[in-house]
Structure formats: structure tokens, C-alpha cells
Amino acid sequence: MCLMWVSPQAEIKNAHVLLGSGQKLNEKDGHAQTLSLSSVHADSGAVLPLIFRPPALMPISAPLVVASLLPHSSVKPALFWQFLLHSYSAGFNYANRNSSSEESNNTSLKQLLLIAGTVSYATCAGALPQIFINRLGVRSAPIQTLFRSILPIPLCAVLAFFNVYIVRSGESESGIQVFDPNGTPVGLSKAAGDKAVRETALSRAALFGTTAAVPNLLLLLLQRTRLFQRSALLAAPVRHISVALVLGMMIPVSFSLFPQLGTIEKDNVEEELQAAADGGPFYYHRGL
Numbered sequence: 001m002c003l004m005w006v007s008p009q010a011e012i013k014n015a016h017v018l019l020g021s022g023q024k025l026n027e028k029d030g031h032a033q034t035l036s037l038s039s040v041h042a043d044s045g046a047v048l049p050l051i052f053r054p055p056a057l058m059p060i061s062a063p064l065v066v067a068s069l070l071p072h073s074s075v076k077p078a079l080f081w082q083f084l085l086h087s088y089s090a091g092f093n094y095a096n097r098n099s100s101s102e103e104s105n106n107t108s109l110k111q112l113l114l115i116a117g118t119v120s121y122a123t124c125a126g127a128l129p130q131i132f133i134n135r136l137g138v139r140s141a142p143i144q145t146l147f148r149s150i151l152p153i154p155l156c157a158v159l160a161f162f163n164v165y166i167v168r169s170g171e172s173e174s175g176i177q178v179f180d181p182n183g184t185p186v187g188l189s190k191a192a193g194d195k196a197v198r199e200t201a202l203s204r205a206a207l208f209g210t211t212a213a214v215p216n217l218l219l220l221l222l223q224r225t226r227l228f229q230r231s232a233l234l235a236a237p238v239r240h241i242s243v244a245l246v247l248g249m250m251i252p253v254s255f256s257l258f259p260q261l262g263t264i265e266k267d268n269v270e271e272e273l274q275a276a277a278d279g280g281p282f283y284y285h286r287g288l
Contacts, residue, residue: 042260042285043099043177051088052095054255054288058248064088065211066243071148072130082126086119086163093167093204096288098196100177101170101188111170118166122159129155149216157209164201168287171197178269178282186276189269189284192262196286199258207247207254215242255288262286 039053040046051060067081094107094115129147138144175188176196219239222228228235263281266274273282 041096041099042287048095049091052092054096057092058251060088061085061092062244062247065208065247066240068126069152069212069215069239069243075127075130075134078127078130079123083119083123086122086126086159089122089160089163089204090115090119090167093164093200097168098171098176098193098285098287100285101174101193114169115167118163122163126155126159145220149220153209153213153216156212157205160208161201161205164204165197168197168200171287176284178264178273178284180276180282181280183283186282187273189264189273189282191269192264192282192284195264195268196262196284199262200287203254203257206257207250210250211243211247214246215239218242258286260286260288 038055039048041048050056064081064085068078068085070081072078072081094111129151132138133144133147138147171193172190174193175190176193178186178189178192180186215238219235219242222238223235262284264284265281269282
């Protein structure tokens with residue numbers, strides 16, 4: 001089950017066809033349902049790229065997050081790991097977007113520029129603590145602690161929010177498909193698109209902000225103990241293990257922080273769509 005994200009494309013398509021056939025599912029079909037939900041895009045029905053499927057987020061992003069939070073000795077490795085982390089994050093955010101307003105599956109030049117700009121900006125911003133330490137020649141232990149352990153916490157949260165919000169900004173500009181309580185498509189709503197992007201960005205900020213906060217603060221406390229003062233080599237394995245554990249625990253929490261099937265009140269959508277509401281809210285696919 002844990003390696004379901006590496007299932008072949010033919011098996012995934014068969015599972016998706018089975019779910020869409022309308023046949024009554026039995027207990028043996030639970031695997032097909034899980035496989036389809038974790039590997040097929042909810043809007044387009046296309047099989048997600050292997051590395052951008054939700055179950056792949058943990059094994060791929062964990063080493064990138066660990067490496068990006070390390071106390072590097074120079075700016076180049078800091079930039080390198082920040083680049084890999086934000087490139088993967090941008091790809092994951094784009095692959096799991098709401099694409100209901102898109103007429104084709106081809107990525108536009110504007111979207112490519114948005115992704116490239118987001119990755120470039122986030123890479124430089126993520127490496128700022130190391131840049132400050134090197135450029136300013138910081139030698140003071142308290143100042144180094146501030147840059148290496150405290151500043152990365154809000155920085156990780158803000159950059160994670162920024163990555164989602166910019167990469168998926170097209171949903172706020174073009175709108176996303178909303179449905180009435182009976183499941184009937186009503187039209188495209190920019191208000192629903194903006195709400196979906198904001199909710200996803202907040203969930204990703206909670207994911208990476210918490211993943212940076214807990215291990216860094218834990219190490220600050222442990223480094224005051226005699227054991228860690230005698231053996232500084234213990235800091236590295238504790239950092240790596242704690243980052244991986246917190247990330248693994250926070251991924252399902254962040255995914256469920258807001259429901260995948262979001263709701264928006266009719267008073268909050270465009271006037272031309274409000275007439276289609278039969279006394280209830282509208283529903284939309286939030287994306288991941």
C-alpha cells in the first residue's frame with residue numbers, strides 16, 4: 001500500500017474506469033478506489049506524473065526539506081537545495097491544481113514564466129539567512145542562532161504560501177467550476193478560485209512552517225543539555241529524523257486542514273451565478 005504511488009499507468013487507468021463505470025463496488029475494489037484517488041487528477045481525469053502524486057510528497061520532499069534546513073557553510077549549497085525544494089513544490093502545486101477552467105492540457109507561456117519566477121524568487125529568499133551570515137561575516141553565536149534556527153521558521157511558511165498562491169494564481173483570474181447541491185455544473189467563479197487557492201496555500205504554509213519549527217526549536221532545547229554539549233555530532237541525526245517525522249505527520253494534517261470538496265455561500269460568488277443557487281451553497285474542487 002505504501003508503494004501505491006509507483007503503480008503502472010495501465011493499472012491506474014483501469015482503476016479509474018472501474019470507478020467511473022457506475023458498478024457497485026465491493027471490498028476488493030477498495031484498492032482501485034484508493035489508487036484512482038491518489039493517482040488521477042480530479043478535474044481532467046489524467047494520470048498524474050509519478051513524482052507529483054500525493055503519496056510521493058513525503059519520500060521526495062523529506063530529503064529536500066532536511067537539506068534545505070541544514071546549517072550550510074557557504075551560499076552555493078544553500079541556493080542549490082532551496083532551488084530543488086521550491087522547484088519540486090512548484091511542480092507539485094501545479095500538477096494538483098484545479099484545472100476546470102482550462103480548455104487544453106498544454107501549459108501556457110505565462111504559466112511557465114510564473115513557475116520560473118516563483119522558483120527563482122523563493123530560492124533566493126530561502127537562502128537569505130545563509131547569505132546574511134556569509135556577507136555580513138556573522139560570528140556571534142546568538143546572531144547565528146537567529147539566522148539558522150529562528151528566521152527559517154516564518155520564512156518556510158511564507159515561501160510555501162507564496163509558492164502555491166503564485167503558481168495557482170490562474171484559478172483566481174479565470175475562476176473554477178462550481179456545482180449546485182445536486183452536483184450540476186453552474187459556471188466558473190473567480191471568488192471560489194481565490195478561496196480554493198488561499199485555503200491550499202494556508203495548508204501548505206502550516207505544513208512547511210511546522211516542519212521547520214519543531215525540529216529547530218527541539219534542537220535549541222537539546223543543545224542546552226549536557227549530553228549534546230559533550231557530543232555535538234548528535235545534532236545532525238536528531239535534526240534529520242525529527243524533520244522527517246514531523247513532515248510525515250503533518251502531510252495528512254495539512255491535506256485535511258480544509259475539505260477537498262469546498263463550499264462557498266451564494267452571496268460570495270458572482271451575481272450571475274447566484275440565481276442558480278437553490279437556497280444552498282455552491283461546491284468546488286479545492287485541489288491539493
